[in-house]
Every structure is written in C-alpha cells, then in structure tokens.
Amino acid sequence: xxxxxxxxxxxxxxxxxxxxxxxxxxxxxxxxxxxxxxxxxx
Numbered sequence: 001x002x003x004x005x006x007x008x009x010x011x012x013x014x015x016x017x018x019x020x021x022x023x024x025x026x027x028x029x030x031x032x033x034x035x036x037x038x039x040x041x042x
Contacts, residue, residue, distance in 0.1 A: 001036055 005015040006025070013025030016036065027038040 001016060001018055003017040004013055005017060005022070006013045013028060015025055016023040016028065016038065023038055027041075029037040029039055031037070
C-alpha cells in the first residue's frame with residue numbers, strides 16, 4: 001500500500017492508495033500488523 005487519502009477534519013478515509021489503484025475507503029474491513037483487508041468489488 002502506498003498511502004491513505006483522508007479528510008483531516010472528520011478523519012474519514014476517502015481512499016486507500018496502491019501503485020495500481022485507488023480503493024474506496026468504504027471497502028476497508030480491517031487492519032492488522034501484516035495486512036489490510038478490503039471487500040472485493042461486486
């Protein structure tokens with residue numbers, strides 16, 4: 001993962017940024033010490 005795009009006022013995650021794509025923040029399911037888990041697109 002390259003970074004996180006978030007709203008500084010609310011703290012809401014807008015997108016997770018990777019080298020290949022921008023993943024919507026609503027797809028974020030969990031964060032662990034070794035992985036970020038996101039829902040697969042429908």
